[in-house]
Amino acid sequence: MTLIEEKTEDSDRDPEVILSVRNLRTYYPVLGGLFRRKIAEVKAVDGVTFNLYNKETLGLVGESGCGKTTIGNTILNLVSAKSGEIYYKGVRIDNNFTNDLRKKIQMVFQDPDASLNPRWKIVNIIGEPLRILERMKKTREIRKRVLELLETVSMKMEHLDRYPHEFSGGQKQRIIIARALACNPEIIILDEPTSALDVSVQAQILNLLKDLQRKFNLSLLFITHDLSVVQHVADRIAVMYLGKFVETGTIEEVFYNPTHPYTRALLSARPTFDPTTKTSRVILEGDVPSPINPPSGCPFHPRCPKYLEQGKSMACSEDVPKKIHLGGEHYIWCNQTK
Template sequence: MKTTQETTPYIEVRGLKKYFSTKRGTLHAVDDVDLFINRGETLGLVGESGCGKSTLGRCLIRLLEPTAGEIRVNAEDGKGTDITGLGKAKMKEMRKKLQIVFQDPYASLNPRLPVWELIAEPLRVNRVCKSKEDMQKRIRYLMDVVGLAERLENTYPHELDGGRRQRIGVARALALEPEFIVLDEPVSALDVCIQAQILNLLHRLQKEFSYTYLFISHDLSVVKHVSDRIAVMYLGKIVETGEYRELFRKPLHPYTQALLSAIPVAKLNVAREQILLEGDVPSPVNPPPGCRFMPRCHYAQEICSRELPKLREHEPQHFVACHFTGNLQPKTK
């Protein structure tokens, strides 16, 4: 996606936590995350299934209420508005700026409503249009923007393919003229050729309207294509962030190195050494102290089991949470 964006943070997250109470104990889905997303850029968020990516994305727009921490919007001045403290009325107004496109374009749409009604729903709830004529004009404009033919306005979701359903989801997200959009694995449920169409659509929209994106995915090849910066998440923690070229050229965290080694190379006679992760993933329920990645890390030492590494700037704009960054040595036996 590679946009030319301002280097000023639109969203800044400090100490964000989201815990869930379970029968086994407290599940640490998102645990003390610090993050920023610059205005007009795409931040790719990657990690294994269950690491907390979607939970983090939903906390950023308060679809889920954070357990603790700050989420500051319009943070260019270093302050911004902490939306975690907003009441229902103010949050409803703020929510117009913060939207989401869900992973499953069928499950996220009401199957009993046609395309016209699905796109009209956010406009009607927020009383955006003053008349039926304004409503119809706005809906047809949104359909045109996302590439939906006017003849489909009375069609139901089950009559459409996955790509068109996802275009409806994008149109709904754009209806209130947002500034920030969480893209929660928006192409993972689509065929490869349809994925490319949706990614190109999102790129065109960002270029035209200067949207700020959080792009959540487990597909590193897609993330590399669409992102300006990338954040790597493991078991509720951000373990590395950096500009996409730098992170792919020189991954610093052992987990990032393992992820990148798993990307297939589409070239004959080109070998890549794959890093196989051994050991068990720690439970997110009452996790042990120390580094969450320690049981699977080839470089773990005694300090890793007792002291949690902090996210530090190792190189300009390249942050990593590892005790041995730049000096990785295989663990002693």
């Protein structure tokens, strides 16, 4: 039961595609009962296919628990995929993740406080990938390179020998970005890099990321639940619901012409600047179903306003949603063809 049968792009040949994910499924086992047997599976990512182009920013949006972070972790092999393929420049990487790949694909974590080892100095934290991946041995070399990296994220020499607790949240996030940049990566997976920061610092970090992207030709996979952040940084966007994509497209296509009912509801829930404009807010009923036992057919159908209004069609509750091309890069996964 695959979600998408046909390959839309011939990704293996396309030089613009730097990272390609095909039919990715990542399930977490639920242990329980006597002897902690596997009694069920959380279908965190359930058949996801996308391409990350060179030098672009792909925003991955969705509510909590829909599997955004799991996609990032699966690409970096922190959790292993159940099925599906991941290609980096046409080479399959999900079954053979080497240290050379770690140089090229790096990650920035969500919580800047917890993702720096509190017992280590900054120079050691940023120097660790240099030591392991670049096999630098001399302390002076490492210090020099770490200083360069700190300067690219606009920090200073005196920060080298400090401990993480001596920094503010924004500075910590800069340090984490510097660590990710240490080995000249090509892809950085940003796992909600701004959600732990306040708004002014968010803007600084986002602008820093944009500058760095231009400077080092990075491709960014930007995982977030913050729609305004995504609108600010991303070129393309993919909306997720319960481990599956519901709509992908460029920022303009998705934000000005949201087609999938879920995307519409999500976008209408955004806070607006002008309180006088009356938005037709779509309010969804019910809660997100459990990913352990997702609804049959389209996972969104029990809450879908279209499904509930226009007579409960059998297609929604039984068939897997079809991928519909709306022109340009814009795709939705829906059974309501109208």
